[in-house]
Amino acid sequence: MGEFFSKLFSGTIPLEAYIVVSLIMFFSGIYGFLSRKSLLMILISIELILNSIDINFAVFNRYLYPGNMEGFFFALFTIAISACETAVAIAIVINIYRNLNNVEVDSMTELREPSANETEIKEVNE
Amino acid sequence: MNFLLIFILIPMLMMVGLFFANNRKQINLITLSGSVLLLLSAIGLTFLYLHQRAIGNTAEMLFITDVPWYPAFNIHFLVGVDGISVIMLLLSSIIVFASVLVSWKIDTMPKEYFIWFSLLSAGAFGFFISLDLFTLFFFLEMSLVPKFLLIGIWGSGKKEYSAFKLALMVMGGSVLVLFGILGIYYFSGAESMNLLELAKHTIPLNIQYYLFVSSFVGFGIIGAMFPFHSWVPDGHSSAPTSVSMFLSGISMKLGAYGAFRVAIFLLPEAAHQLAWIFLILAAFSVFYGAFTALAQTDLKYINAYASISHCGLLFFAFLIFNETAITGAFLQMISHGLITALFFATIGMIYSRTHTRMINDMNGLMKVIPFIGVSFTIAGLASLGLPGFSGFIAEMTIFVGAFQETDLLHRVLTLIAATSIVITAVYILRVVGKVLFGTITNKHHLEFADATWWERVSVIVLVIAIAGLGSAPMLFSNMINDSLQPVLNNLMR
């Protein structure tokens, strides 16, 4: 037991630990995206997703390829990109709010496959 | 400038001319002069061809033009003719001429009608002169859209259904053909899509099987072989007269011609191995079409099923693989093309007067419209194989060829196919008897006017062609025969 703990608290922090953290963050984001009702909540989930990817890049760079700064810069640019995305997404959410008076994702279903009674299906064979 | 290109250029020019035409007179002038020119060119080509052969030009194909088109795929714009193509061109130009005259007075959107019709004929002409797989397929597909529109806009009855059915089924055929063509090109290893070049390469037999089935069934759909014929009755019956003439006179022949030029010529080994399946289908097709025609009451349906029967005979003849039968098949192609065109022309003339095609609603028409009646009877007699008309020659040649094969399968199938001779007589005479003979019961029918001059000219041209082929068959059979040798050599390798 003690050995285990000492292992946990000695040497370098294993790469896998970072990966696990980032995966948890990533899939929490996924879960949020798939289940939340509010568009803003979904955006929050997206932030989680993107942020977890930044961790990945930084960790890989630092642990595996410290020679140059590919991951570092990728993370840097990803932050910028996510900022852009968020800006535009929030603008659009506000636009949705103006149009629909709410930000519920379920109210965005005007665009969908029309049901059978809405379209008349003409058979080829009369 | 190659002489053959005229056959594509004239329809193209007709289309351009029609596009700028702005009254009825101009439209008629353009179409008539175009079709006359086509007819003259076809006759001229026939003589040129005979001349070339007479001076000892023994090349397999004459008047070849070879322009590289898409070098990356070895696609060339390659045209040339042998005797078979020449007579197919002759047939097409005659039918185009007759069809144009038949639709002389078409009243809705004549300009568009003739534009599409010209495109349709360009496709057929192009198909018959192509020697390159790609151009062949190109022209084959080209006729699809005009057919669809011509039937859908100018047709009658359940025209939309028929137009869709025709378009989709023919497309199905083309798809299989395309698959076959791609296979032939890539598996032969030839650096060319030239038919003659490809024929020199042998494709492994196990692959040939697939390609043969694909391409033969594909062409079979276009050529209305049982059980892929179901677009024919609907398509023909809904189409306007001249399109019906064209469809059964030429379009269905594209299938048979293609089956011969592509499937049989390029895949001879598989053709030999698999012939029996299709032979059974074709023989059954003959029998089946005839019997189905017997049960129909709509004139166009009757002729459509008759066409299925006759075209079945055509495929049957191809698959017998001997010189006589194949010669017969080509004779049958021309013969059936002309006869069925005459049939549809006269049916159209009757329909335009009675506004019905149900044989039970008509009788005694011979009395009021004798010219049309006689033409119809001639078509009927020619169709049932009366000597002196082309049908006889064609059928006899096919059967003489078919009887050269002694094994049981061939014998039985030949006998089955031969029964159509009688059944044909039954349904033809039934129709003639019901529609033309007897006394007129419908008072309105007494007021009909007989054929107008354009109808007369159209019918006379067709009758002359039918009788001409029927009384001097050697001219044509020799042309076919001359050109068959390479195919047979390939087939027997």
Place this chain on the structure above:
Amino acid sequence: MQYTLLILVLPLLAFVVLGLVDSRWKARTAGTIGTTVMGIVAILAYYTAWSYFTTANPGGVYQKFIPFQMEWMKFSDQLHIDLGILIDPISVMMLVVVSTVSLMVHIYSLRYMEGEKGFERYYAFLSLFSFSMLGLVVATNIFQMYIFWELVGVSSYLLIGFYYTKPEAVAASKKAFIITRFADLFFLIGIFLLSYYTRTFDFDVLNSGNATVFAGTAGLSFLGLSLMNWIMALIFIGGAGKSAMFPMHIWLPDAMEGPTPVSALIHAATMVVAGVYLVARLFPVYYFFAPEVLHGIAYIGIFTALFSAVIACTQTDIKRVLAYSTISQIGFMMVGLGVSGMGGHHGLGYMASMFHLFTHAMFKALLFLGAGSVIHAVHSNEMNKMGGLRKYLPVTHITFLIACLAIAGIPPFSGFFSKDEILSAAFEFNPYLGSLLIFIAGLTAFYMFRLYYGIFWTKEYKHEHIPHESPLAMLLPLIFLALVTVFAGFIPFGKFVTNDGADYHIHIDLVTASVSVAVAAVAIAISTIMYRKENKISDRIVSSFSVFFKIVVHKFYIDELYMFITKKIVFRLISAPIAWFDRTLVNGTINSFATVTQWTSLQIKGIQTGRVQQYAFVFLLSTLLIAALIIFI
């Protein structure tokens, strides 16, 4: 003898010209053209006959000539259809028969058909028929024969259906064409098989008796019969169809719906004997290579003869009586051929058959034309609308009587001689057969005189207007043919036509002759008693055999059987189900592709809900699935 080509070309030209002018010329012009052409043809035919029979037997054996031959269609190096003219005894004989009768009919029709709508058309068709029939008889090969065979078929169709507004005529023409066509199918198959094994269509080669020609068929048999037997039987079926042998006889009585001169020409004298001619033409082949079939022909012939003679006794339509008598007489000819041997005395049957063909053509044409004259006078075909006409139609009466006597086999009229030869040939072959034949001959005499009395004697029918004798143009042919009938028996036929070409001297077999004449006389006597004056004897006899009589009047219900087969079996059980199959199954399958596609399309629309989270769900799920698949598989 190149001029023989004109015999074919002239009628064809006449047909084309008359057919094209349609009704633009006066009727008389058209008739004159047709008749003139036929006259020229007849003269040419007589000249041909004269020059052939006088010059063509240098060694006592008639040579064959082919004055004209061209290749018309080539199937392969060996098989090709030639169109040519074969001059040999039987073809020359037929030329004479056809052109004579045709000419007579042409002349006769000038008045008989006067005023009919479509007179030009009528003459055009007559010319077409003459052309086809002449082409048939001079055919050099079996395929040429088939071609003209079909052409006579169609001209017969056109002429039977001449009155196309009459439904019966239309039906009759259709029936005639279809039944003969059905028979022709077998003929054609026979030709194909024959030509496949012999590699030729030529009569010359086929009839050479050379076994090597048929070497291909050696040892081949099917169902116990040798292949040659099959082939020749198939070919005979074709002949049987044209010649209305049982069971394909039913079209001929109906064919009487056509104009009467047409019946005289086509359905009595010429076309219907084409079957006989066909067998005669191929006689060596039958004799040497298919003897069983030849015997079969004899039996079919005699059965048909008996069968139709019985029916003839009960019919009341005079043309139908004549039609059945024609069938019966053709049966005689078939018997003659069937029992014949080869050469010399053995070839008697053949010679007799040809002889009978010749005489029968003349007297049967005469009978029909006479009947036409009667019909012309009373405007009806039914016997009960006639009676006592002898005073009004004296010429017709006499000529008709002559013909009746001839057909009844009373000497010295021509029928006696030819029939007698057949009888003796049959007796030599099989006495029972001969006896039966004599009985049939008696029946013939009986029904012919029933007819004769029915028309010219018995009680007079009250006509609305008094019947009058036909005009001269109609009487001339009658008189001419009557003369021929009277004297033709004395032609030394054996000198001209035998199956080996050699001279054969006809001698009357006194026993047979006397027996047959006696039988005929008795029959005539019975007929006289029963029908000369109106009396109840016939009715009584009828009522005592009522069931049998009913069957016979209905022609043994053969027509009904045919109707059953065509309507019920071909239409209802074959054609209609196939059509149903086509519309429902074949078409349905094709349509079902469309339907299934549409249906699937409808079923899967749930994928597209419009909810973006569900989209993302599918997105991620697919990604994981693809990843898993690609990694683990």
Place this chain on the structure above:
Amino acid sequence: MNYSSFLQMQEELSLLVVIVILLIYDIFAGEKSLRFFQPVAIVLFSIHTILNCIPHHPFEIAGGMYHYVPMLTYVKTILNLGTLIIFLQSQHWLNGEESINRRGEFYFLTLSTLFGMYIMLSAGHFLLFIIGIETASIPMATLVAFNKYTHKSAEAGAKYILSSVFASGLSLFGISMIYGTTGTLYFDDLSGLLNGTPIELMAFVFFVVGLFFKISLVPFHLWTPDVYEGAPTNITSYLSVVSKGSAVFVLFTLFIKVFGNMIDQWQAILYGIIIISITLANLFAIRQQNMKRFLAFSSISQAGYLLLGVISGSATGMSSLVYYLLVYMFSNLAIFGVVSVIEDRTGKINIRDYNALYSTNPKLSMVMALALFSLAGIPPFAGFFSKFFIFSAAFQKGFYILVLIALINTIVSLYYYLLVVRAMFFNTNDHPVESIKSDVSLKISLIICTVAILLIGGFSVVYQQIALLGFGI
């Protein structure tokens, strides 16, 4: 630090110049001179297009981060042409009451996304690639929501941005894994390092679905019909032609250049994707009533056909693909041109509204019919040739069954294209679309498309020029 090397990127720079000029013009010009804004924009962009249509020598700058190969000039020219035609078609709409004061933004955003595509096409590094793809898609969302006062457009914008961000999230995750296993993001270096270990495969799949999303392949297509329906029609055509076209080309180059070692795996993936894309899209398309939804499914199925060129992975496939793109662009834009003008003038968008269109607008319906036939692959229109080539390319590499399935699907696609033709030509209508007098720029655009559809096939020079460059990667 050789900054002057950047001057070699003349295509991007010239586009930037256009963007900047337009931006300045839009901001600083007065009300009067703004009337000429649109003509100026179109002229400037045409000049840009013409200046950059000749390929030159390949080069790479920024240490291989930016690649140029001659083939790119063609692809970019195709995109330019597409954009130009869309500009021409959008004139009337932009002059509308709602959008006239936002036209500057329209041009700016469209050209920015185009710039993003340029970058994406030329990228030799995943970072640049991602930036390019994001530049092509994030502003696109604002374009989709351009008609922001309409519910549909707003909703489409939201759906697009959400789906797009989700897709790019997965994509970035994939890239991070690729980086984790290889340590580099340069395409040139990567090609040798990736050998298909499980983690690489997973990374590959996560990465590539982002592109599939942009190409809208089944099952990553679900956003497509909704967004196509909601977006302004001209933006829909931009999405379906320009955006999709660039993504397909990039997919091909990436597959060859970066994932060349994993060819078996990606061919297997594509195999399945192509089949379900074509089939499912076709099945959906046959029951559509809304023209834009219909075209959405049609474009999904067309994307499936485009991938036939990709799956072959050969030089023939590449040239067929580019050629197909060109033809597809003209055909699709012709249809969208007609659809947009009709929607713009009458607000009618259902196929049923097109009934008897031929009787009132023969020219428009004729153009539309030709374009539909071209899409269906009927000769003598260009679509036939492009289909034939792309099928050949796939067949050549042994995808026989795939080609057969795709071929059979062309029957279904013919069916639904003909449905529209039927509506226009066969059907009757009590209230047909009134006769439309189209503006000059639309006419020009339709004439360009029609002429191209009619002539590109027959004159092989176009294809030969493309094929001359071979692989061009």
Place this chain on the structure above:
Amino acid sequence: MEVHIVFYILSLIIAVFSVMAVTSGRLIRSATYLLFVLLATAGLYLILGYQYLFAVQTAVYAGGIMVLFIFAILLTQRPGGRITPESVKQRVFAIILSVAGAFFSGFIIISNIGRVSHLVDMKEIDSRHIGMTLMGTGKFQYLMPFEVISVLLLACIVGAIMIARKRS
């Protein structure tokens, strides 16, 4: 040792608040949890020795983006209003898929990452180096993306303004 403890604390924060951010019923709370996660992530960068990233993360994310979120929330939400809870079915599906996805990717990554890693001690990356790398045009230098992303940013600003602008 201290690094470890810090790491574990940060990991815990990230894990817990990530989950809470996507499960919380109130928007404002979610946003706050997100802020914690972002800041904890910044902490991780610090552990890794990427001070520059730490700064950017804090400034851009925690500073910029969060402000945007707060604005958006305030604009669209009534104070204290709870959002409609998601349906159970949707939750279950989402959980299944995300857990499956997590295990799948985790399994693949952990079992295949291959290279045994040792954190090499590295001297602090100085801003000069970062600047040189960012501004260079050679390999492993990032001027090009830097320039290009400016277009992205500009386009996004213009687009966002266009969309968010009120009807004039």
